[in-house]
Amino acid sequence: MVRLATWNVNSLGARLPLVIEWVEANAPDILCMQETKLADSAFPSDAFAELGYASAHHGDGRWNGVAIVSRVGLEEPLAGLGSEVDAQGCRMLAATCAGIRVHSVYVPNGRSLGSEHYRSKLDWLARLRAYLAEHDSPDDAVAVCGDFNIAPDDRDVWDPAALAGATHVSEPERRALQEILEWGLEDTFRRFHPDGGIFSWWDYRTGSFHKGMGMRIDLVLLSKPLAARAVSAVIDRDARKKSPKGNKPSDHTVVVVDLD
């Protein structure tokens, strides 16, 4: 059994106590994190080592930053997408854990349709698709985990009508995600939960969490051989609440997939 999880922690500096609390309670074998907002030199590798996890991190400080921690091995870490599309910085990190090629990705937000940032988001997604074709085989055990900043379809948002014309739901970015899936990956949570209304992110503002105004934008994409090993996929909604120890939550919560 391998437990694989992904979490946009919205600053690991601010979130480390909650992350440690969650790791101790849920015992993931592999945890991908996004938005660490740390430089590599500031990554708390000692704190994870004390819990039995090796770690790899790709960050340059204030923005973005991605990490993988693993207690089932962590080999051949490779940071970045290997192209000028990395200009937005520190959004992809790969490593091999328990024979799985794991990718921790933080897709650019896009901000608004028509903006330069939106075009960069589409470019970045195309580059990720090319990276997979260059570095990986869909016949191997491949996991692409992270904050995609895309709700795959209308089941994944609280109110499709209210979001019409907005980023995260627009047709070009959904198509870009579909092209990544068509390389040979499955949105494994969706197979276990065909129903809508299950989200991984809620805006901090306006009480969105309690009003159910969220989106499912954090995904675990698995290659077919790996997807065949999945026995469950859950979103840990409780981790979006203040913790039993009083630690404050990220605006995202954790997605967990268990593999045989």
Add this chain to the structure above:
DNA sequence: ATGGTTGCGAAGCAA
């Protein structure tokens, strides 16, 4: 909800 909250860092930007 053209509002609202959080994080970083010390004002304003990003999400």
